[in-house]
Amino acid sequence: MLLFSCKILTSLNLSLVFCLFVINNAVITISTATEFDFGTLTLASLKLLGDAHMNNGSVRLTRDVTVPYDGAGKALYSKPVRFRLPGTHTPASFSTFFSFSITNLNPSSIGAGLAFVITPDGEQVGSAGGSLGLLDEKGAGLGFVAVEFDTLMDVEFSDINGNHVGLDLNSMVSTQVVNLDTINVDLKSGDLVNSWIEYDGLTRAFNISVSYSNLKPKVPILSFTLDLDQYVNDFMYVGFSGSTQGSTEIHSIEWWSFSSSFESNSGTGSGSAPPPPTASLMNPTANSVKSPPPSLAPSGSSTTQKSSKSSSCHNQLCKQGAGAVAGVVTASAFFAIFAGVLIWFFSKRYKHVKKSESFTSDIIRMPKEFSYRELRSATKCFNANRIIGHGAFGTVYKGILPQNGDIIAVKRCSHNSQGKDEFLSELSIIGTLRHRNLVRLQGWCHEKGEILLVYDLMPNGSLDKALFEARSPLPWPHRSKILLGVASALAYLHQECENQVIHRDVKTSNIMLDEGFNARLGDFGLARQVEHDKSPDATVAAGTMGYLAPEYLLTGRATEKTDVFSYGAVVLEVASGRRPIEKEITGVGKVGVASNLVEWVWSLHREGRLLTAADARLEGQFDEAEMRRVLLVGLACSHPDPLARPTMRGVVQMLVGEAEVPIVPRAKPSMTFSTSHLLLSLQDSVSDCNGMITLSSSSSENDFIHGDHLV
Structure with a gap:
């Protein structure tokens, strides 16, 4: 115990010497912020x-x-x-x-x-x-x-x-x-x-x-x-x-x-700086009608009270520091400091051991670990005004790191066991991936019961918002570059990683755009890793309706070809400027059946009017041959038979003109499933939250074609 106390005292020497130096030299810092x-x-x-x-x-x-x-x-x-x-x-x-x-x-x-x-x-x-x-x-x-x-x-x-x-x-x-x-x-x-x-x-x-x-x-x-x-x-x-x-x-x-x-x-100036004014200029309130003079504090402002209290405490400490120059540090004060340091030392050590035992053993060779304090500060205490999106099992906030001004996206995962499982899945998968068309993971945090992922923030938002919420239509050159980037990312995940990665949630809202409108595929909360040449396990169907392959809905078995189908829906969405599932308005205030984009483009192809699917907002500002090729790629990827769909590496070659698009039949082929092939019953097919609905045993084929989302 004596040896331990000596070690503690030794570790305190520098701090105590510094404190006495500060007091004896009367170094006083005045801050007004x-x-x-x-x-x-x-x-x-x-x-x-x-x-x-x-x-x-x-x-x-x-x-x-x-x-x-x-x-x-x-x-x-x-x-x-x-x-x-x-x-x-x-x-x-x-x-x-x-x-x-x-x-x-x-x-x-x-x-x-x-x-x-x-x-x-x-x-x-x-x-x-x-x-x-x-x-x-x-x-x-x-x-x-x-x-x-x-x-x-x-x-x-x-x-x-x-x-x-x-x-x-x-x-x-x-x-x-x-x-x-x-x-x-x-x-x-x-x-x-x-x-x-x-x-x-x-x-x-x-x-x-x-x-x-x-x-x-x-x-x-x-x-x-x-x-x-x-x-x-x-x-x-x-x-x-x-x-x-x-x-x-x-x-x-x-x-x-x-x-x-x-x-x-x-110590270096010509005199003591005056105390800061008591006015609070931080966190203004909506009900402030008239700005008070700079020398007066707004009444009823908790921020001002904190500022005034901080200023009062600061001045008091300064006076105490000046008195300490002529006084002696008492034994009681020393032991109070000593006891405080001991408490701090053991609490930090206990928390660190507890955190390491409970969580970090699950994470190996991951990116930087952020502290909860710096991410809370970066997002202004996870202010609702900082929300920029909602991903699978989590909310995404915009953050600005105070130490260097870098802008980040912080994904705050759901507070449930499923959310933690998806968090670990996303962290373990994307932490090892490196590709120019994937959103880069900067780091993670697990403190105070919170699980957080930190990504690069994409300044141009999601592809979904660029297509449907921008002031002007997204130009065709941007669209074709984005489609090629996503195809390249999926080819990397499917065929170039150490273990194959099935994304399972490819959609426009999960495709982010950087400052040059380059595509960055993100949100790996539903992704699964599979060893190459191994058959994937059957799971519960997860994703968003309009992007889900029919065989995946019925079997729950996600393969690279289910990602290809989702990519096909994205291609048709980008080319046409229409969402995969759209409600049709039949009258004033009346909503009819939903229109399925893939079905609609197949029907245009059958009638020989494929280019009619091109987004009218582009006003013809595109190369017709390139548009036709892109639409045919979308249909090829959306083929009902997964074996007839191309690989993503093949898609990349088609988009750059190194390979021909396979012949796409005018009439949409049909595909049937026998009951012996079903690995899951309909009542077992469920998925994650965030805009998706649950399938029940009463669901019909029309539910698969015309439903909104799966949750």
Whole structure:
């Protein structure tokens, strides 16, 4: 026991010495922080000025009109942010991340762009045109520091081109500028663009990063030194400003997070920094009607009470620290610290052993293990506003890692035994897979009864949303590239892995799109591994109706050919712009039978009108021979007889033109199953949750063809 205590005391030496050093040198750090993002902001927390307005959860700075016009709008955080402490010349450090898109309804018209702005004026909008709403009608600045994303080359402002980023200081003539063509980013493409802006108040370092990717570039596109103290007041507003110049540009802010803080060392400064103001600028509430003055705390705000309590405790600790310089650490205080360390040591050791014994033995050679604390922080305590999707047995949240600003997708698995089984299955399978068309697993977490998977976030969302929820139709070149990518991923899973992987849930909502609209197949919660040349075991049928092969519904035996059938349904869905199962409206408020996409395309092929299936929204903007080949590939993969379906490696060869598409009969072949071939009865065929229905013994063949989903 004495030896153990000595070891503990030895391990405490550095900590105690450091604490005494801090006290004796009176090093006091004062921090004032502002932090918010789209997950915590409400409409009452924003100032929408001019043409700025909300649209489906995003902020648009200009109008949604098809006729060219001149207009401007601003969107500002409703409360002023402290950018300088009174009596000092040390500006705040801040960092902001935002995702935006610039879409032109009329490609023949361009201009002018948008800007991230820091301004003392929270009420006025500048003029339209090339000034981005930052200058008044006389061309005078309203006072601002802005990072512009300019889509118009304006000779008046010495612009280098119509696709650049610049730093504007009370003037539209940029003091720092860079051509975005050098990193292959086109502001006018309509694609989602990500930007990181960081400023260090102590070193005066100003960094700007831009990328299509959700991972912050290692090297900023612009890096320079700026004394922000010359351009800011004690309090400033932050937000965005944008304008049009005889154009139809739509400037949309899809995500925004911002944080600022002060750091001051009284040991090196000329005096003690004043305490932070008691106003809380974090987590604004929807019922805030009038912003209080910066020096007053909003009444009834729990956040403010916490901030005030934290400030009070901090000041008290500072006084105690100063008194400790002249005093002596008492024995009781020492033993209290000693006891606290012992409790902490044993609790951490116990938790670690318990966690290792109960869970990590199931996981070998997996990616990084994240802590629950950092994932909870990244998702703002799993805020409902951060939900970006629902996968098999789990909800998916958008997260931003605080330590490096990387954007991630966090899948929070269901709190039941089945959910844990699917989690272990997904982790054990995808953790060993490496392919450019698979969603990359970054890591996992299992703490506090939670099971979490961390993936790369795909900035362009799912294929399902790109097909049916986007403002403009997905172009055919994107669609054909996506289909080839998914086929390549499935060929890898079926024939190139150490063990064959059957996905069992191939559908458009599980196909994600990266910044270049490359396909990434994800959600392996239902996947199964099978040794090559081994017959798969019969299981319960799982998946989504419209994508499920008929033999899989009746036998429960998932093979690579059941994935091929699902892929065929995806091909027809992408080519036609129609969902696999669609309700037919027969009258006002009346819904008739559901239409099955595969059946519909087979009928068009029988009538010799196959190209009629092409998505009308494409307006003929595709190569007819390529469209016909893709539709025939879809039908070949959707063949009722699994033995007649091609392999996914063969599909890849067909899509790139290295192999001919097999002859697809005009009339859809039929296939029958004898009762001796059924491995499962209908009442045993069930599947997972998330939009799928249970089959019962009373289900008929029409249920298989015209049902919605299987759950």
